[in-house]
Structures are given as C-alpha cells and as structure tokens.
Amino acid sequence: MAENLFNKVWDLHKVKRLESGQDQLFIGLHMIHEVTSPQAFDMLRERGLKVLYPDRTFATVDHIVPTASQDRPFGDQLAEEMMQALERNTAEHGIEFFGLHTEHQGIVHIIGPELGLTQPGMTIACGDSHTSTHGAFGSIGFGIGTSQIRDVLATQCMAISRPKVRKIDVSGSLSRGVYAKDIILKIIASLGVHGGIGYAYEYAGEAVRALSMEERMTICNMSIEGGARVGYVSPDETTYEYVKGRRYAPQGESYQRAVEYWKSIASPEDADYDDVFELDADQLEPMVTWGINPGQAIGISEPTPRIASVDRDHREVAEKAYAHMGFEAGEPMKDKPIDIAFLGSCTNARISDLREAARYLQGKRVAPSVKAFVVPGSKQVAKQAEAEGLPRVFADAGFEWRGAGCSMCLAMNPDKLEGRQLCASSSNRNFIGRQGSPTGRTVLMSPTMVAAAAVNGKIVDIREHL
Amino acid sequence: MQEQHIAIQYVEGRGIPLRGNDIDTDQIIPARFMKRVTFDGLGEFAFYDHRYDEDGQPTKPHPLNDRRFKDGSILLVNSNFGCGSSREHAPQALARYGVRAIIGESYAEIFAGNCTAMGIPAISLPHHDIEEIMQIVEQNPATPITLHIHDEVVSVGEHRYHFDLSPAYRNALLSGAWDSTSVMLANLEEIKATAARLPYISSFESAEVS
Numbered sequence: 169m170a171e172n173l174f175n176k177v178w179d180l181h182k183v184k185r186l187e188s189g190q191d192q193l194f195i196g197l198h199m200i201h202e203v204t205s206p207q208a209f210d211m212l213r214e215r216g217l218k219v220l221y222p223d224r225t226f227a228t229v230d231h232i233v234p235t236a237s238q239d240r241p242f243g244d245q246l247a248e249e250m251m252q253a254l255e256r257n258t259a260e261h262g263i264e265f266f267g268l269h270t271e272h273q274g275i276v277h278i279i280g281p282e283l284g285l286t287q288p289g290m291t292i293a294c295g296d297s298h299t300s301t302h303g304a305f306g307s308i309g310f311g312i313g314t315s316q317i318r319d320v321l322a323t324q325c326m327a328i329s330r331p332k333v334r335k336i337d338v339s340g341s342l343s344r345g346v347y348a349k350d351i352i353l354k355i356i357a358s359l360g361v362h363g364g365i366g367y368a369y370e371y372a373g374e375a376v377r378a379l380s381m382e383e384r385m386t387i388c389n390m391s392i393e394g395g396a397r398v399g400y401v402s403p404d405e406t407t408y409e410y411v412k413g414r415r416y417a418p419q420g421e422s423y424q425r426a427v428e429y430w431k432s433i434a435s436p437e438d439a440d441y442d443d444v445f446e447l448d449a450d451q452l453e454p455m456v457t458w459g460i461n462p463g464q465a466i467g468i469s470e471p472t473p474r475i476a477s478v479d480r481d482h483r484e485v486a487e488k489a490y491a492h493m494g495f496e497a498g499e500p501m502k503d504k505p506i507d508i509a510f511l512g513s514c515t516n517a518r519i520s521d522l523r524e525a526a527r528y529l530q531g532k533r534v535a536p537s538v539k540a541f542v543v544p545g546s547k548q549v550a551k552q553a554e555a556e557g558l559p560r561v562f563a564d565a566g567f568e569w570r571g572a573g574c575s576m577c578l579a580m581n582p583d584k585l586e587g588r589q590l591c592a593s594s595s596n597r598n599f600i601g602r603q604g605s606p607t608g609r610t611v612l613m614s615p616t617m618v619a620a621a622a623v624n625g626k627i628v629d630i631r632e633h634l
Numbered sequence: 635m636q637e638q639h640i641a642i643q644y645v646e647g648r649g650i651p652l653r654g655n656d657i658d659t660d661q662i663i664p665a666r667f668m669k670r671v672t673f674d675g676l677g678e679f680a681f682y683d684h685r686y687d688e689d690g691q692p693t694k695p696h697p698l699n700d701r702r703f704k705d706g707s708i709l710l711v712n713s714n715f716g717c718g719s720s721r722e723h724a725p726q727a728l729a730r731y732g733v734r735a736i737i738g739e740s741y742a743e744i745f746a747g748n749c750t751a752m753g754i755p756a757i758s759l760p761h762h763d764i765e766e767i768m769q770i771v772e773q774n775p776a777t778p779i780t781l782h783i784h785d786e787v788v789s790v791g792e793h794r795y796h797f798d799l800s801p802a803y804r805n806a807l808l809s810g811a812w813d814s815t816s817v818m819l820a821n822l823e824e825i826k827a828t829a830a831r832l833p834y835i836s837s838f839e840s841a842e843v844s
Contacts, residue, residue, distance in 0.1 A: 183828045311744050314748075319815050
C-alpha cells in the first residue's frame with residue numbers, strides 16, 4: 169500500500185520526535201489575527217524571544233471588525249484596542265499585515281487561498297479552529313490555541329501527535345439545489361461531532377473531484393465540527409489551476425516545478441488509510457440543523473428525531489437542543505419562520521456562494537418580517553462581486569451589503585442576534601449563544617437555502633424554488 | 635499564572651461536577667468576553683451565560699454558582715469537552731477561575747492541546763468512573779481528590795482510579811518540561827535543516843518527494 173498525502177506531508181515537515189512522544193512539526197505558513205495573537209506576542213516579550221520566520225507569518229483582521237462602517241477608530245473601544253495591538257505587533261516583528269488599509273483584508277481563511285499563500289503540500293497553522301479550510305489545497309491546516317501560537321511564532325513549529333487518517337469517499341454527484349455545505353453537514357450528522365477526534369479526514373471520491381476549490385474549502389472548513397482537527401482534499405488540476413498566477417504563488421518555471429512537487433505528495437489511488445467512510449452524493453438533499461451542534465442536522469424532507477431514536481450518549485444534548493430551540497421532536501424544519509438571514513463566514517462567503525445566492529434572488533424580495541444581510545468574506549470577494557453587479561442584486565432584493573469580516577458567525581462585533589431570534593445562517597456553528605444572544609437560535613444551511621429562507625420568511629426546500 | 639518549567643507531581647483539591655456531553659468553548663467563554671488583549675480577569679466570565687441572569691446576577695443553577703462547590707479546583711466533565719472554537723481563552727478562563735486539573739471522559743483535540751500547553755492535566759477515565767466520582771462529590775463536596783501524576787492514579791476519598799498518560803507527557807509534567815517553546819527552540823539546527831529541505835522554501839529547486 170502507498171502512503172497517503174497526510175503522511176507524506178507530515179514526514180517531510182517532521183523536525184524530530186520529542187521526548188513527550190509528540191512530533192515537532194515545521195509549519196510552512198502561519199496566519200494570525202487580532203483575537204488569539206496578542207497574548208502570544210506578550211509571552212514572546214516576557215521571554216525575550218523574537219519571531220523566527222516573520223516572512224512565513226501573515227496577519228489580517230477579521231473577527232472584531234464592524235461590517236457596517238469600517239472607519240477608524242472603531243466605535244467599540246475594545247475592538248480598537250485589539251486592532252492597535254495587532255498593528256503594533258506586526259510592525260515590531262516585521263510581519264506583513266493585510267489590514268483594513270489594504271485591499272486584501274478579509275477572513276483569514278479566505279485571504280490565504282486568495283493570495284496564493286495557501287499551497288498544496290504545506291503545513292499551515294492559525295489560531296482559529298477553521299484553519300482546516302486550507303486543507304482544500306492538499307495542505308495540512310491546524311487550528312491552534314494561543315500558547316501554540318507562541319510556539320509557532322518563536323520556533324515555526326508545533327508539538328503534536330500524529331493522528332490517524334480516515335478517507336471520506338463521496339461517490340455520485342450532487343443534484344440541483346444540493347451543495348458542498350450539504351455534503352459536510354451530512355458527514356458530521358453521520359459520524360457525530362466527536363467522530364473525528366484523533367483523525368485527519370481526507371475527502372475523496374468522484375463527487376469531491378467534481379467540486380470547485382471554493383466548494384472544497386466549504387467542506388474542509390467544517391472538519392473541526394466533526395471533531396477532526398484536519399481535513400483535506402488531495403490536489404489535482406483544479407487545485408493547480410486555482411493557485412496559478414496568484415500573488416504569492418510560485419511563478420513561471422518555479423510554478424512548473426511546484427506542480428511536480430504537488431503531484432508527488434498527492435494521495436495515489438491505492439493509498440492506505442486507517443479507516444474509510446462512504447457517502448453517496450446522489451442520495452443527498454439540502455441539509456438543515458435543528459439543534460445546538462452541527463451534528464444535529466437532517467435532510468429538509470426529514471422530521472426532527474424522536475428522543476427515543478437518538479443514541480443514548482446524545483440524548484441529553486438532544487433534549488437540551490429541543491428546549492433551547494423551542495422545537496418538537498418529530499416535526500419537519502421546513503416552514504419554520506425565521507427572523508434573520510445571515511449570508512457570510514469562512515464557510516460560505518466566497519464569490520461562488522454570493523453568485524449562487526444572487527442568481528436565486530434575481531427579481532425577488534426578502535419577506536418583510538426578515539432582516540437579511542450579506543457579508544463578503546474578503547475585500548477581494550467584495551471587489552469581484554461589485555464588478556459583477558451582485559451588490560445591486562442583493563440590495564434590490566432587500567439584503568444589506570456589508571464590509572468584509574466574520575460578522576454574525578461569532579458576534580464579536582456589532583452584528584448580533586437579539587433575544588430568541590431565529591437565524592438562517594450560512595456559517596458553521598449553531599452553538600447556544602454563538603451568534604451573540606444567549607437565547608438566540610441558529611439554523612445552519614447552504615447560502616442559497618439562506619437566500620430562499622429570507623425571501624419566503626421561513627425555511628424552505630430550495631429545490632422547490634429553483 | 636503557571637510559569638514555565640514548573641513540575642506538576644500532584645494536583646489536590648475538591649471537585650466540581652459539570653455534567654453534559656459536547657460542552658463547547660462558546661459555552662465556556664462566550665466570544666464577547668474575548669474582546670481584550672490579555673487573558674487577565676477571564677475567570678469571572680467562565681460559563682457566563684449559564685451562570686448569570688439578565689441583571690448580571692449569578693442566580694442560574696450551575697455548578698460554578700453552587701456554594702457547595704465554590705472551593706472546587708478539579709473540574710469533572712463528561713465526553714467531548716471543549717469542542718468547537720480553538721480559543722485558549724476557554725482553558726485560560728477555567729484556570730483563572732481556579733481550575734487546576736480536569737477529569738473527564740474525553741476532550742476535543744484542540745482544547746486538550748491547549749491544556750497541555752498550559753500545564754493543566756486533563757485526564758480521561760471511563761464513563762462509569764466519571765459517574766461514580768460525580769456522585770461521590772455531589773453527595774459530599776468536601777471529598778478530597780488527588781491526582782498522582784507519577785502513579786497515574788486519582789484518589790477520590792477512599793476510592794482510587796487508574797488513568798493512562800503517555801509516558802512522555804507524564805515525564806513532561808513531572809519534570810516541568812511541558813513548556814513546548816523551550817523544548818522545540820533547543821532544536822534550532824534541526825528546524826533550519828527541515829526548512830531547507832522543503833521545496834516551497836527553496837523555490838521548488840529541490841527534488842520532488844518520492
């Protein structure tokens with residue numbers, strides 16, 4: 169049996185085996201943002217350490233930026249203070265910073281690929297659990313905590329145990345109205361929110377091969393919601409073509425040599441895996457969550473599960489979910505009225521997400537009972553959308569068009585749910601309180617399903633509206 | 635807070651039974667309390683939305699509001715504790731509340747990694763052991779709990795439970811060598827050698843990987 173991509177890339181980056189039993193792994197690209205890095209820089213200062221590879225470290229600002237007005241100073245003094253800390257730290261250590269003053273600011277997992285920083289065969293770390301997104305390129309992306317950010321800043325390495333590798337083989341093809349978001353929600357619902365602990369997920373199969381890079385990013389993004397810290401897709405022509413010509417991508421002859429390297433680290437057909445899970449894309453329908461974690465998801469035509477049918481280990485969480493959401497077991501999610509429609513986040517705020525939603529919204533109007541807004545994932549996404557006239561389509565439909573940032577995915581900025589509002593959201597987490605109101609409710613779905621819910625004032629089956 | 639290179643041989647204290655699977659880091663520390671550039675003062679916001687009412691009073695029923703467990707420093711949890719966001723603010727908030735060790739069924743990986751990096755032992759026991767320990771502590775909150783890192787044993791009053799640590803992590807805790815920055819920086823030459831062989835650092839001049 170042949171080595172899979174994960175093990176090849178791991179071995180190439182392994183510095184040595186540590187006494188702790190973990191491996192010291194070299195990190196090829198370190199991305200930082202304003203929320204989880206300031207304490208790490210303070211730790212460096214306390215120890216008199218410097219950033220070992222500032223030229224392999226890149227920063228942006230995304231979590232705390234307001235999306236309605238991005239003028240400085242921010243209205244929120246704490247947000248302004250975090251922004252200034254990042255400006256100081258990046259200047260002091262010579263780290264390139266894609267701040268609001270640049271045309272490349274955006275959600276960290278959207279700008280990395282956009283700039284060509286994210287490349288196949290790399291190890292990537294960032295103080296954010298959705299770093300798995302970068303795995304779409306056949307790189308290995310790790311979400312890390314602040315002490316580990318200190319480690320990567322000071323040593324360009326992290327100490328970590330090698331996980332096992334599970335191949336997620338998705339056969340068939342997606343029907344109309346079914347998207348990459350539905351694939352990953354189905355995987356998480358099938359394997360559970362802790363099914364991936366101790367594993368890296370390799371997404372493979374003909375359905376995955378047929379996806380664009382942006383769709384692959386949506387899938388890899390939510391690996392962590394299934395407990396897998398790392399998720400990736402072995403690179404192919406789609407990958408090489410996407411990377412080509414981007415600002416930090418290898419150029420000219422160097423690009424040609426790079427493609428040879430990228431091909432050499434791809435998983436061969438006969439690669440060996442610790443486990444395999446199979447899914448048939450032909451059988452998929454649009455997915456929605458009904459509960460308080462992303463594993464509590466069902467097809468739009470299915471009823472919510474009866475408590476008695478829920479696995480014993482998950483019963484208590486299911487009961488908690490029904491109590492919080494105010495739903496009854498056994499009823500469908502279809503026709504549930506919504507208050508807010510949020511189209512954004514590192515999961516689904518790329519240009520293809522916006523295009524698809526805008527195509528549906530053409531000539532339609534958001535229901536009067538719904539507040540709807542769209543937050544492009546980066547300034548580049550916004551720029552491209554403007555070139556295609558999308559902001560006008562959204563505005564005509566009654567969606568507010570905002571500036572780039574994480575927005576209501578985690579509500580560390582002015583975008584928050586109020587009270588028990590129910591939000592149709594293209595983001596990645598439906599945890600209690602996640603969108604800024606302790607009693608607020610989140611239903612995760614694809615961006616086009618969000619747009620359709622906004623127009624109809626309730627959750628619908630997009631397939632009946634295309 | 636814990637300084638680098640502090641050996642951890644024992645953790646002694648009383649327990650705080652916190653029931654529930656899949657408790658995510660948004661519950662442990664809601665994102666709005668992360669708007670700060672240090673970890674200072676995070677302890678008071680631990681489990682904020684589960685503890686405080688709309689008037690900001692700690693009136694909700696929660697183990698951290700329960701006077702019986704107010705002297706507790708060893709958190710008892712169920713499975714997949716700390717899932718979701720990578721925020722180290724979560725274990726930092728727990729540590730600043732006074733948590734010195736965690737005993738549970740299982741942990742999300744990033745959370746466990748953060749605990750390791752902070753020198754907070756997060757050990758695993760089977761479901762029935764956790765249930766028994768929680769019941770003992772609920773019946774008698776003053777029951778002394780001790781983690782013996784060397785012997786890989788937790789004593790809870792008269793009861794003893796064996797847990798497994800990797801030999802190396804156990805040694806790291808015992809010797810105080812869990813500070814990964816110093817350990818890894820000592821390998822600077824190997825770090826540079828690894829970087830030198832990476833194709834993307836040398837403009838892809840080096841040979842492809844077979």
